[in-house]
Amino acid sequence: MAKLPNARQTxxxxxxxxxxxxGGRGQPVADETIFARVYGAIVERRLEPGTKLGExxxxxxxxVSRAQIRRVLLNLAxxxxxxxRPNRGAYVAQxxxxxxxxxxEARRAVEAAVVERAADRMTEEMFESLAAIVRExxxxxxxxDKQAAIRLSGxxxxxLAQIAGNEVLSSFLQELVSRxxxxxxxxxxxxxxxxxHDDHWTVARALRDGDAAAAIAHMNQHLRFIEEPxxxxxxxxxxxxxxxxLGPPAES
Amino acid sequence: MAKLPNARQTxxxxxxxxxxxxGGRGQPVADETIFARVYGAIVERRLEPGTKLGExxxxxxxxVSRAQIRRVLLNLAxxxxxxxRPNRGAYVAQxxxxxxxxxxEARRAVEAAVVERAADRMTEEMFESLAAIVRExxxxxxxxDKQAAIRLSGxxxxxLAQIAGNEVLSSFLQELVSRxxxxxxxxxxxxxxxxxHDDHWTVARALRDGDAAAAIAHMNQHLRFIEEPxxxxxxxxxxxxxxxxLGPPAES
DNA sequence: GAGAAAAAGATTGTTGACAATTCAATGAAG
DNA sequence: CTTCATTGAATTGTCAACAATCTTTTTCTC
Numbered sequence: 239m240a241k242l243p244n245a246r247q248t249x250x251x252x253x254x255x256x257x258x259x260x261g262g263r264g265q266p267v268a269d270e271t272i273f274a275r276v277y278g279a280i281v282e283r284r285l286e287p288g289t290k291l292g293e294x295x296x297x298x299x300x301x302v303s304r305a306q307i308r309r310v311l312l313n314l315a316x317x318x319x320x321x322x323r324p325n326r327g328a329y330v331a332q333x334x335x336x337x338x339x340x341x342x343e344a345r346r347a348v349e350a351a352v353v354e355r356a357a358d359r360m361t362e363e364m365f366e367s368l369a370a371i372v373r374e375x376x377x378x379x380x381x382x383d384k385q386a387a388i389r390l391s392g393x394x395x396x397x398l399a400q401i402a403g404n405e406v407l408s409s410f411l412q413e414l415v416s417r418x419x420x421x422x423x424x425x426x427x428x429x430x431x432x433x434x435h436d437d438h439w440t441v442a443r444a445l446r447d448g449d450a451a452a453a454i455a456h457m458n459q460h461l462r463f464i465e466e467p468x469x470x471x472x473x474x475x476x477x478x479x480x481x482x483x484l485g486p487p488a489e490s
Numbered sequence: 491m492a493k494l495p496n497a498r499q500t501x502x503x504x505x506x507x508x509x510x511x512x513g514g515r516g517q518p519v520a521d522e523t524i525f526a527r528v529y530g531a532i533v534e535r536r537l538e539p540g541t542k543l544g545e546x547x548x549x550x551x552x553x554v555s556r557a558q559i560r561r562v563l564l565n566l567a568x569x570x571x572x573x574x575r576p577n578r579g580a581y582v583a584q585x586x587x588x589x590x591x592x593x594x595e596a597r598r599a600v601e602a603a604v605v606e607r608a609a610d611r612m613t614e615e616m617f618e619s620l621a622a623i624v625r626e627x628x629x630x631x632x633x634x635d636k637q638a639a640i641r642l643s644g645x646x647x648x649x650l651a652q653i654a655g656n657e658v659l660s661s662f663l664q665e666l667v668s669r670x671x672x673x674x675x676x677x678x679x680x681x682x683x684x685x686x687h688d689d690h691w692t693v694a695r696a697l698r699d700g701d702a703a704a705a706i707a708h709m710n711q712h713l714r715f716i717e718e719p720x721x722x723x724x725x726x727x728x729x730x731x732x733x734x735x736l737g738p739p740a741e742s
Numbered sequence: 743g744a745g746a747a748a749a750a751g752a753t754t755g756t757t758g759a760c761a762a763t764t765c766a767a768t769g770a771a772g
Numbered sequence: 773c774t775t776c777a778t779t780g781a782a783t784t785g786t787c788a789a790c791a792a793t794c795t796t797t798t799t800c801t802c
Contacts, residue, residue, distance in 0.1 A: 294752090305787070306786085309564070316565075324755090324793095325753085325794060337657070337658075340657050341658055343607075343656050343659070350599075404595055406593055406596035407595070410596065410662055544783075544784095545783075546784095555757065556757090560785095576763095577763050577784060577785075578763090578764065579764095
């Protein structure tokens with residue numbers, strides 16, 4: 239576009255390129271593909287909350303037009319992973335403490351409903367698919383592959399929702415799981431990655447044994463164990479412009 | 491745009507204009523305004539499921555550009571009130587029976603969580619605001635103002651969520667309430683409008699008395715009373731193209 | 743030198759024209 | 773008369789240039 243891209247542009251473009259990888263130029267890239275790439279990068283915490291997602295940079299990264307990038311950013315904003323500030327661009331969302339608490343509270347409610355329904359429909363086959371995920375998760379943790387561990391941990395919860403057999407609850411949970419990951423990125427200590435696979439085992443076993451009440455209780459505790467260690471005092475840098483807080487520069 | 495709009499265009503444009511009203515040309519119309527108008531028209535069942543929402547027609551109706559309409563339609567699709575068929579346009583969604591059942595099941599779970607939390611935080615003042623809505627709803631029903639009754643019934647549930655004080659649960663419930671209205675439009679008999687205000691009174695009273703368990707039970711029954719009379723056998727005209735069901739016209 | 747106004751640069755938002763796809767009507771063949 | 777290909781109109785999807793807005797740098801004054 240610009241014949242001589244200046245320093246800033248190039249910097250931003252390569253920064254996101256490093257995290258997102260380059261998009262194939264050969265065939266047209268679908269919206270879903272771009273969405274998935276950025277979504278994954280945020281959920282796996284390769285993109286820090288507050289990072290600016292410039293349109294031009296994303297265009298170059300994926301080799302597509304601005305219109306397409308714009309649509310994807312709107313979708314990501316719906317998923318609450320990206321914040322759109324009018325005339326200022328798109329940023330990886332920075333959930334507030336209040337928002338984080340609400341997400342966890344809602345998640346406990348939704349997960350409880352999911353577990354209850356999953357208990358009814360659980361078959362040997364389904365349990366096996368769950369167990370496979372937990373085993374993979376364990377392996378990923380052992381080799382310190384944090385990104386795989388995060389992904390598989392999410393997969394566990396989403397598989398549970400799939401077993402529960404309600405697509406609406408599934409979509410709610412998907413939103414909550416990804417937002418949880420963003421919250422951990424914002425408020426988590428660097429050490430803990432979120433879910434421990436042990437908790438997942440405990441829940442899965444209770445479900446296999448048909449003990450719905452125990453499974454719900456374990457899931458609840460699991461979620462509290464994730465929320466508890468978060469550092470909600472630090473309130474990730476506000477980065478809000480003072481104007482919106484203090485109002486316009488006095489006009490009477 | 492076209493110098494001589496043909497019969498079809500004008501027909502569609504005026505059809506939606508009658509339901510949506512004309513947009514003010516004087517000042518720029520915000521996305522949210524257009525969204526709210528179409529959203530309201532669908533939720534209040536003035537737009538039938540399956541109705542085509544042509545871009546040109548909407549542009550003329552609200553006096554805005556196609557890009558803006560496109561954005562609003564994307565938002566409505568996220569709210570699951572509009573279905574976007576690639577290269578074919580936007581239609582008021584026609585929820586399947588399966589989807590309808592999932593919505594009701596999810597709604598029972600979310601409403602239970604909402605009521606439980608609302609019970610804890612209920613104050614005299616909050617109860618009064620709830621009661622005011624129920625009274626308004628009653629009046630609307632008495633004067634057979636179906637659209638107002640639908641709106642106020644939704645307001646009751648949404649106010650409950652607001653009292654519960656969790657914005658995430660609120661947004662989930664908002665989606666579920668609007669989708670419920672669409673489901674009733676698709677499968678409801680013409681007679682019943684959905685919520686009876688009596689059920690709302692029962693729930694509100696239990697909450698005022700601090701009896702969370704009773705409130706949840708009443709809410710559950712309320713929702714079942716809405717779901718039960720729906721005619722899930724009729725499966726609102728499929729309108730799916732046979733190609734997607736039968737596969738491409740044989741290719742070996 | 744500090745602070746404020748002004749200009750330049752860069753980024754987002756919008757518009758209108760063009761391309762691609764779908765849908766309906768017409769006509770030909772079985 | 774039905775079925776299938778063809779053609780044309782209408783609608784959606786895409787793109788690139790233009791306008792508006794914000795950010796940064798420069799310049800001017802005190």
